[in-house]
Amino acid sequence: MRISDISRLSWDQVKRRKVVTALCAAGISIGCAAIIVAMSIGESAQLYIEKQMNSYLKMDEITVTANTGVKTGGNSSPTDLTLQDQGKLTEQKLDVMRQIQHVKAASPYRQLDYMELSTIDGLMAQNATEVIGTDLNMLTAFGNSFMQGGSSDMEGTIVLSYGATMGLVDELTRKNIQDQLNANPYDETVFQQYQNLNRVPTALYQKQIQLRMYSNDGPVLSMPLRVVGVLKKPAGVSDDQIMYDKKGYISLETAEILSKELKRGDDTGDSYNSIIVKVDEQSKIEQVEKQLQKLTVTTQTNLYQKERLASEFKIIKAAALGIGVFILIIASISIVVAMTMSTYQRRRQIGIMKVLGANLGQIRNMFIVEAALLGLLGGLLGVLFSYWIVWGINALIMNLSGEQDSVIIFIPLVTIPIGMAFALATGILSGIYPAISASRTDALTAIRRD
């Protein structure tokens, strides 16, 4: 029997028995949609969290530090200074790093310290700001964008993260609220006011600030630095998180001056104490890391976080898939019932076909193809449903969160063939019993009229 004939005869039956077709297809479509939606939610959530983690843990970056070699203990400090210098981070090494394939940007970093930031007019932050010396022109290459201003090569300038502009309050105001809180430690309103002090941003662009550091000789105040740029608030991060992310970026030259001024004594000479390398794709991190290690440097990535996350999401996705498969099993029962009923209703027709020469295999194939068509229809409907469901979930998330950049569920293309395959398999598997039962119909009993 030709495939086209089997398909046509089976399709005729699917078209003819509209209610049965609709019920079976609806059952399968729910299962198929459940699989697609569950997998999509898992995938989207993983991507969202990865994105969040990336913005926080910078998983597409490699931190390169000087390689100090292996120390064997005792007094065996390296005597050969040339050997010791091999692990240093030099200008030449930085140039080589920038040439490595998949390296998007490489910038020297010099972490000065955590320092208190204050304005000339007496506003002061309670939490310290991390001051980093780097190539300011490379800030945007590392995923930062400016809310105000931009980078500058001039000495005595600073670029602040959005978090660094938060929580600047004059000493008197802070003291007043602290006193009120001490007097009424259970007053929720005062506590809220105290909390809000750290959340309020101050317009610092083009203003002068000073950095204060505490050394053994007591507090040391830096020269005034002009704020030439303020970075944008990172997407998807709450104010409560941002207010602790206080960073001030200064040029390496300014860092040198500040280091001397604040008597830090960490002069690294003609080398850097770290270099951050940004890679174009997370998947290339390992490849780039291996290349970097050839330069006798120490490397560190946060890639293990991603692996940990992937293994956790693997469990979540497997559970989601399990739920979808369970729904499909329930749906398959409806097909078995509907097809078995259909077999009994069509016994006469099956009998006639057998008398006209249809063999067991031909009858069986017609029923299996019919069940497969039901599965296919259910699968197609399921894909459609899954898009509606995801659209609904997204609308709900946006309404509830009120944020445009909250978790947005998307349907990865790979989930569609997976959902369709499950739907088709459900159709075929549930059609096997009714098909065998149909093929065993006794022709004589079927065509006999009492």
Place this chain on the structure above:
Amino acid sequence: MLRVEQLSHSFMNGNESTAVLQQINFDVHKGEMIALLGSSGSGKSTLLNLMAGLMKPTEGQIFIADHNIVTMNENQLAEFRRKHIGFIFQAYELIANLTVRENVELPLVFQSIHPSIRKKKSLALLEQVGIPDKAELFPSQLSGGQQQRVSIARSLITEPSVIFADEPTGNLDTKTEEEIIMILKRLNKTMETTFIIVTHEREVAAQTEKIITLRDGYLVTEQETVQEGIVAGGTQIEN
């Protein structure tokens, strides 16, 4: 062409065996048109079902085109029916959701014949049975007589060795009955197809070349008929 040898069949009714056919022997030659005549319960339908391979006899052999169908399994019988046997039913038994042409083509579908060949053959047969204009209609849009013509065309499409017609005029009025018998006779002559017609009506049986009369499971007479119609000295059938 068709030979029945020592054919007996009995049904089990609980522990009791009821014989419905006993020691039946006859031959049908190629191109013959014969009638199996008998009243209700005479065993004629059982004999037809046995000859068509729809039942297995308790004893005896049935040869069609030199093949012993008694020894065949279900799939071999399906294959054999597909090539050698045509059926005409009393109630036409057309598939309601297929058009007239598709119904006629159906036996060829099971033989994997190309659609264009099927179409050509089915239209030619519909022309022969006098309903070429009904090809794309559904069975429900036809009269009883027209539906039986479709059934006749369907039985002929595989060019079988023998066609079994089970009370082919049983559901038709007298005028249509005559038309259908005329068609069967004409096709028997022109296509040289062997017809075995099961009937309880003497008038229908009289239109064939030979009448095999059954009574209570026994073959009682086997007579040639005269072309004018009624058989002289034939057995009276009680309806």
